Amino acid sequence: MAKARLDGVLTAVKKVRGGVKVAHHKNTAELEVVRIPTPSTVVIPMQQHIGAPCTPTVKVGDTVAVGQLIGDSDKFVSAPIHASVSGTVKAVGDVKLPNGVMSKAVTIESDGEMRLWEGVQPPVVNTREEFLAAVRASGLVGLGGAGFPTHVKLNVPPDKHIDTLVVNAAECEPFITVDYRECMENSWDILSGVYTIKEFLDIKNVVIAVEDNKPEAFHVLKRIADNEHDPDDEVRLMVLESKYPQGAEKMMVQSATGRRVPPGKLPADVGCIVMNVASVAFIARYLKTGKPLVSRSLTVDGSAIAEPKNVRVPVGTNIGDIIDFCGGFKAEPAKILTGGPMMGLAIVGTDLPVLKQNNAILAFAKDDAVIKPEHDCIRCGRCVAACPMSLMPTRIADAAKMRDVETLQRVGVTVCMECGSCAFACPAGKPLVQHMRLAKAILREEASK
Amino acid sequence: MVNGKKLYVSASPHLRSTVTTRRIMLDVILALMPALIASAVLFGPRTLLVTAVSVATAILSEYAARKIMKRSATIGDLSAIVTGLLVAFNLPATIPLWIAAVGSFFAIVVVKQFFGGIGQNFANPAIVARIVLLLSFGAQMTNWVEPFTWKTTPVTGATPLALLGTDESLPSLLQLFLGEHGGCLGETCAAALLLGGLYLLLRRVISPIIPCSFIGTVALLMLLKGHGDLHFVAYELLSGGLLLGAIFMATDYSTSPLNSKARLIFGIGCGLLTCVMRLFASMAEGVSFAILIMNLLVPFLERLTAPKPFGTPKKEKKEKKEAAKA
Structure with a gap:
């Protein structure tokens, strides 16, 4: 990026050690997120987050509407689950998750109407406690891929003073472009989310981080950072070199503040909270509408996908249905991933539900799926x-x-x-x-x- | 399962860089080519014959050793060719061919395969081969020829390093740089070696730490010894096996440290020992022994300088050090 355009923009306080240069493959960057037609059935697992699984609160035969609570837990580290389509509960039983773990799940047969539950109302939020309660009620988990319940992350013990919120729009994984689309399409939500979180949690500084391979997103985010809401320039944009894994949480903290999160500790231990840009935008939308996390954006790409797309799908949609919506396979798939190619999970088949934290479905033909054969270590370092x-x-x-x-x-x-x-x-x-x-x-x- | 066909399932990451062991070794082979061509020009086509015998023996012994030990065939990774080339580069052009073959066999079988093959040997195969041959066949190993005479029988005795300090006339610096002086067939032409080194650096096959610290240490110590005489320093740098050793042998992956800090100490150690041997020992040349001794210290260097995991607090580092001492 040209030097002149970097005026007033932060660069990494301390550069990330190591990392690798990975081809970006951001083929879907300019494709707007399109909504998938309402699936006939969704399978909504009760474990879509790090922490305790939820217990189903509905039974077979119940009629449910979009946004209605269908699973909850009394444990702190957990996030409630909501119906993503309107219709009838067909089954409550065990399903296998993409990672091979068994989980309880609620199967809903859609009535095709996507009727919103009458209980969906904008929450009344005036205090930090009400804000945290609202975030929990929204069912939000880290949308960047880890799936950690957001209300837990934001509920920092009072003895740890948070002075920096890092909004992560780095998206350093190849192929995935949904965070970039979030910046381009929902910039008002990001803006609103940034200032809302900053206000309720009383965080002085906000650093919005983006990699230098996304100049368009840079302009959008720059305008958010230079907003009139921010007379003291406490919200700043940081441009990072495109390098994997620039967007990792500990790397983000180091780039933004120069601080290093000690082994076994969290960013909060060094005064930081790191949030994915889509999670920030979601919080703003939830406070405005009260509609919980029932759908999410996914990048569908890879050499075996006929028409790569960015799609918005109800949580629990069958992965096979999503691939069909993207024109099916143009080549025989040899490997299918949920998530990016660097950290994503290879799945055994397409008959699996999309989870809250999934950000991509990538299908590769044989040539791209076979990794190089293993030899003895040559100690090259x-x-x-x-x-x-x-x-x-x-x-x-x-x-x-x-x-x-x-x-x-x-x-x-x-x-x-x-x-x-x-x-x-x-x-x-x-x-x-x-x-x-x-x-x-x-x-x-x-x-x- | 998709359409009844099974999918590949493997641990992440699902992308891999295009760098392979074979490509790295190919780069090293290419980097050695200028020096090989220079040797043929300087000492005659017999150098190519010596090299061919050495490389062929290396490949055959690696193939046979793996076969006999019932291990996977590894000649495809091209590392045996690199070893064969380096063994040849450490021999004089007049060497009887069977000695070249013995050297390669020793390097591959005894030094490399007996310890488990690529990446497992603790000493550089070509260095050990050179030392073994030097100790076993002292006369044949020091039969240098005058450049451009292309003689196959030895005519003259001394390398510049041996001449240094005597009254005999020395080759000029330019002659040294271009390799126009006696010595092992691959080590004389500094220009060709530097060209190869530059290629390896640009291809990121080697890191500059070891060559720079090695050569830099020699330069500094020779500067002190020569009381600031730059001509003397340049002489020391361009003669003997220093450049071949620093660029191609000390940087051998298997026998040099994994991490940067240890590499720096390794390079400085190589330079220090080279100077000690050149100045105080009875040998004219000390590069091989210096690298061999530092090879043996690699595990200790790595352990002493292992990078601390990200975010390890400074205090804890000190405590750990004290705990290690106690």
Whole structure:
């Protein structure tokens, strides 16, 4: 981006170590989000977030409308689930989630009307407590992919003073463009969300972060940051070099403030909250309309998809239906992912529901699905150079293979966020993320002994 | 399952860089080509024959060793060719061909495959081969020829490093830079070696840390020794196996550290030991031994300088250090 356009814009206080240059593949960037026709059936799992699963509050035969509560939990770390279509509850039973875990789910047969539940009313929010209650009631989870309940993230204990909100529009995963579309299409919601959260949580500074490969989004976000609501210039835009994993939470905190989140700690421990840009916009929409999180935007792309699109789908829509809406497959799919190609999950079939935190469905033909064969490690050190967390992945992989618990406890594998930079960079094709997960599992097993 | 066909399911990431072991080794081979061509021009076509024998032996021994040990075939990664080339580069042009073959065999089988193959050997195969041959066949290993005579029988005895400090006439700096002096077939032409090194840096095959710290340390110490005599410094840098060692041998992945800090110490250590041997030991040349000794220290360097996981508080670092001492 030209230097002149960077006036008044922040750059990273401290640059992110390591990382990798990944081809962006933002093919769908200029495609407006289109709404999928109402699906005939949706399967809404009770576990769409990190934390305790919800218990269904409806039974077979009940009539439900869009936005009606169908699952809730009395646990703090959880997020309520709402009906995403209007119709009749057909089943309440177990389904398999994309990650292979079994979960209770409510199946709703749609009446095609998408009738809004009469209980959907804008919440009355005047205090911090009312605001947090409203965020919980909205069922919002981090829309960037992690699925952490937002009300938990925002409910910071009083002893931790938050001085910076980082709004994450980096979208460093290849292919995915829904956050970019959010910036282009719902900029008013982002603006409103930013100032609402800032006000209710009494956060002094806001940093909106975007990568330099999205100049259009930059202009939109710049206008939000330079708004008249912000006479003291407390809301600033930060442009980051396009590099993976620039958008990771700890990386965001470091870029925006120079602070480093210690191992096992959260951004709140260093005075920061990081939120995905779509989550911020959703909060603004919820406060305005009271309509909970019942639909979300997805990028559907990849070499096997006939017509790549950005689509808005009710939560629980069958992935197969979404792919059909995008023209089906133009080549035989060999690998299908939910999420981006760096951290996304390979799924075993398309008969699975879309969850709140899914941000993409990518289907690849055989040539793009087969990863390079694995050879012996040549100790080139590319994984060490690529690790944004300053780990030595090949050493950890060796220790994990030998179940060397003593070494594993020393090398700090628990800070690994499984971003995949090491495995991407590895010339020997080592599945290093798999080894990192194995290492963590060994440590967990050891700790529970 | 989609349409009855199974899907690939694997751990993330689902994208991989295009860099492969084979491409890296191919880059190293290409980077060694200028020096090989220079050797043929300087010392005659016999250098190509020596190189061919050395490379062929390396490939055959790797293939045979893997086969006998019932392990997967690895000659496709091209690393055996790199080893073969480097062994040849460390031999004089007059070397009997069977000695070249012995060197390659030793490098591949004893140093590399006995320890588990690529990435597992703790010492640089070509360096160990050079040292073993030097100790076993001292006379044949020091039969240097005058450049451009293209003689296959030895005619003269000394390399510039051996001549340094005697009254005999020395080649000029330009002659040194272009490789017009006695020495092993791949080490004399500084211009060709630097060209290869530049290529490796641009292709990001090697990091500049080791070559720079290695050569820089030698330069600095020689500057002190020569009381600021730049001509002397340039002489030391351009002669012997320093450039070949610093650019192509000390940067060998298997036997150099993984992390930057350890690489810096490794390079400085190589430079320091080279100077100590050149100045105080009875040998004219110390690069091979310097690299070999530093090779052995790699695991310790890595352990001492291992990067701290992201966000580890500074205080904790100190405490850990104290705990490690106690």
